[in-house]
Amino acid sequence: MKFGKLDRAPSYRMLAETVEREILEGRLRPGDKLPTETAFAEQFAVNRSTVREGIRLLEESGLVRREGGRRLFVARPETADLASRMSRAMVMHEVTFRELWETMMALEPMAAELAAANAQPEHLEALAANLAETKALLADTVAVARLDIAFHALIAEAAGNRALLLAREALGQLFYPAFETVISGIPSAPERLLVAHGQVFRHIQAGNAAEARLWMERHIKDFKRGFDRLGLDLAAPIALPKQKRA
Amino acid sequence: MKFGKLDRAPSYRMLAETVEREILEGRLRPGDKLPTETAFAEQFAVNRSTVREGIRLLEESGLVRREGGRRLFVARPETADLASRMSRAMVMHEVTFRELWETMMALEPMAAELAAANAQPEHLEALAANLAETKALLADTVAVARLDIAFHALIAEAAGNRALLLAREALGQLFYPAFETVISGIPSAPERLLVAHGQVFRHIQAGNAAEARLWMERHIKDFKRGFDRLGLDLAAPIALPKQKRA
Numbered sequence: 001m002k003f004g005k006l007d008r009a010p011s012y013r014m015l016a017e018t019v020e021r022e023i024l025e026g027r028l029r030p031g032d033k034l035p036t037e038t039a040f041a042e043q044f045a046v047n048r049s050t051v052r053e054g055i056r057l058l059e060e061s062g063l064v065r066r067e068g069g070r071r072l073f074v075a076r077p078e079t080a081d082l083a084s085r086m087s088r089a090m091v092m093h094e095v096t097f098r099e100l101w102e103t104m105m106a107l108e109p110m111a112a113e114l115a116a117a118n119a120q121p122e123h124l125e126a127l128a129a130n131l132a133e134t135k136a137l138l139a140d141t142v143a144v145a146r147l148d149i150a151f152h153a154l155i156a157e158a159a160g161n162r163a164l165l166l167a168r169e170a171l172g173q174l175f176y177p178a179f180e181t182v183i184s185g186i187p188s189a190p191e192r193l194l195v196a197h198g199q200v201f202r203h204i205q206a207g208n209a210a211e212a213r214l215w216m217e218r219h220i221k222d223f224k225r226g227f228d229r230l231g232l233d234l235a236a237p238i239a240l241p242k243q244k245r246a
Numbered sequence: 247m248k249f250g251k252l253d254r255a256p257s258y259r260m261l262a263e264t265v266e267r268e269i270l271e272g273r274l275r276p277g278d279k280l281p282t283e284t285a286f287a288e289q290f291a292v293n294r295s296t297v298r299e300g301i302r303l304l305e306e307s308g309l310v311r312r313e314g315g316r317r318l319f320v321a322r323p324e325t326a327d328l329a330s331r332m333s334r335a336m337v338m339h340e341v342t343f344r345e346l347w348e349t350m351m352a353l354e355p356m357a358a359e360l361a362a363a364n365a366q367p368e369h370l371e372a373l374a375a376n377l378a379e380t381k382a383l384l385a386d387t388v389a390v391a392r393l394d395i396a397f398h399a400l401i402a403e404a405a406g407n408r409a410l411l412l413a414r415e416a417l418g419q420l421f422y423p424a425f426e427t428v429i430s431g432i433p434s435a436p437e438r439l440l441v442a443h444g445q446v447f448r449h450i451q452a453g454n455a456a457e458a459r460l461w462m463e464r465h466i467k468d469f470k471r472g473f474d475r476l477g478l479d480l481a482a483p484i485a486l487p488k489q490k491r492a
Contacts, residue, residue, distance in 0.1 A: 020334075023338070024334060024337060024338070024486050025486070030338065053299075053302070056299075056302075057306065060303065060306050060307075061306075061331070061334075062335070063334070063338070076335070076338045076339055077331070077334065077335040077338060079335065079339075082331060082332060082335055085307070085323070085328060085331065086328060086332075086412060088266075088270060088307075088309070088323065089308070089322070089323040089325065089328055089412065090408070090409060090412065091270060092269070092270070092276065092309070092322045092323060093322055093325075093408055095408050095409050098407075099407045099408055099409040099410070100409050102356065102360060102407050102409070102410065103353075103356075103407065103409040103410045103413060105356065106352045106353050106355075106356035106410065107349075107352050107353070107413070109352075110348065110349075110351065110352035114348060161344075161345045161348050161349065162336070162339055162341050162345055163336060163341050163345040163346050163348070163349040163417065164345070164348065164349045164352065166332060166335065166336065167349060167353070167413040167414075167417075168413075171409065171413075240270050240271075
């Protein structure tokens, strides 16, 4: 790789942007090794601390990772990292449950429809295992809420669409506390959830896109009914789920 | 604000995470001033270069901004910044046009449906102005593509749902080159687009959610037909639109 000498401040940002452009335009590919710090410093005619700052920006953006703490290589940004950024932004913008729910109503039925066309045997197996576990743990509302989130994430994976997966990943995380509240607050909720999940699964397995979509729509609407029945406020801003921290 | 002394490396990251937690849990609110570098260095018992690195991370995440280059204050992450991160991630993961189009098929009809319920007079005005300009510039395919992106972004704004807005913003950016190709490659495309946009607008204005949704669905399907007719490959990975750079 050859880079021109930098001519504008702040240099660390220009260095990061130059490398980013090489990556995004495909001249550097995921897995490619980056030059060493010394080589960067020479090529860009900047000192090593500038190189380190620029590289830190690239690491933050997920476009560059360190292999065993040493050589830098080009990486793909992790969708999980992007999803937490989106979650944080939604919390800071005081996005409401209504907004979250409406977006789920757009994405989840499409995910079920696509899963009916694209699900692979391993997805069907994982979904069947999730259903069996939900059935076995139906009295444990915390477990059911966790399995519910996992079920929907599995459907999104089975849909074979990474744009959809990325768009909904942040929403799933944010919905967790509300799921748990509805599931533990309404006695019939776990049973209704199990029935709906069972139908969605059956239609995905059979390749019935329209039916899979319909049952998912019913299921998402049912969640809102539970939310309303508990007197919860759809206009309330969402909060971040409590995080386990080291 | 009081912070405890840091006890684990790397310190700059722990500093950033500590401040981030204060922000996300609402103890520091948007607009609040942060302590000075010196105060941070004392409170965390670290040196100022560590403080600067930690703050740089917070600035990168959009949670902190500098007021006139000096005092730091708490900010909300910009959705435009998140959208570019998502776009870059999708390019790096070689997301295809099919995936993008399917996700648009999920989000755009919902946006039109919600806009019929929530559009404010200023949204309707902006949409009417967009339509008038599209009509006036119908022979200029570059202008029509630009106005098309703007029309869909306006609908998403009129929907009054920031979760949906955020989810689709990255997609709109990535679709631009394909819009332009279809609009300039198929002689009837600008006229068909104008008719569809007109119908979507009319039904939003009249508050007909179901009709607004239906016309939006037709419009998005029509785009795919154009794409197919030109022999373009839905399985091809998307690319970043050419960026204007300083």
